[in-house]
Amino acid sequence: MARIVLGLEYDGRPFHGWQRQKALPTLQESLELALAQIANHPVSTQVAGRTDTGVHAAYQVVHFDTTAQRPLSAWVRGVNCLLPPAMAVRWAREVEEGFHARYSACRRRYRYLLLNRPQRPGLWAGRVGWFHPPLELQPMQEAAQCLLGWHDFSAFRAAECQAKTPVKLLTQAEVRQDGELFIFEFEANAFLHHMVRNLVGNLLFVGKGAWPASHLKTVLESCDRSCSAMTFTPDGLYFLGPRYDPAFELPEPSMLSLF
Template structure:
């Protein structure tokens, strides 16, 4: 039997998604809790691996098991054994042709940034921070060049293992609420550190270091050395994964649970 789960987690409590020997990852915690319910060890596969410090409101995973359990056992039962900072939101039985990673045709991320002279305290680790005033209008103007299919090599980490740097950016937006900024990205996929590198470049534009047209030049140049440094992971959230509509996932798998902008 194959089961799909919707997961949320606070990335600052773990050392990334992918299993490590030390066991302090989201995957390690989830597999240990699932094994308690299934009665046997099992392996989970996710829609997209996240780095240390990166959060998720809508991660999708699947696993295979011979254990027959009610959906509630895979949710409330598993949550009983999960540490604070990670929880299962839903569970659905799927057939063996479903794959959380390979069948996902679209993903959505949001980066939350606190724009204030002083660093955040209550939201430390949950939002990014930049101390200088930022012009969200200029950042939105610059971000418009990212729409469509492009070679995103200029915003790709050196250790990225993707076979191609070509990605189709289907939505990008920059929104302000008081002292907070939200950067929303929706694409067929993302490269390693791509969003954090894009946010860093947009911050360069927002603080006035470069005009909005600079981002299009960097994108076309495909040269990582011309772009801004990688921004902190603190404010980055995986918040939507889309699958073909025939799968029996909540909202056909198109779960978009966006973390909200805090009150200004």
């Protein structure tokens, strides 16, 4: 039995999220069906971070076990021939049995791309979020700093979240601007369901002047979802991948500057 790790990228729009759902196209189902054809037996995958409908991934990691003896190229080129166009395997590695795509990850990263202009996106439709009222960068940057460290993030947690604890360590919360594009960066040991989209929604309330920067700390400390702003759209959300111990010798993410 061999344990294989894959690095993936995908456009989340054609899929109803990562996890298998009855009678709906999902990323997990698409990948497992393709892998099963190459392995010639059913395949079950474990993923570093499950993404919702419409959420993209620049660097997703999965692992699976197989009794099939195949060259690593078969798990890349062969599987890619069988996957939908919006999903692709970037690389494949064989690892020790102790590796787990989810539980071996020590941190995870997300980026949200937001177009801030009066007109909705055309070329980037579905690939960026859109907010038409003008935004101020500095108040959002100031507000984001209160999120760093260990906190109970219940105020930014979806009602259906299944995480055992809402307490997470956020090590990066940054906002920068490139013309009409605002870029939100988050890194944590783990994220709650809808946490990044809720953080972005709250920061936009600060950016448009509805709240002072200090109010985000009040929302955080309330641990009350009803005190928080709306869940923002998934369109501009990208999973930038997990971080693992270098001892696993997995490829580092590349080309992330394009996002």
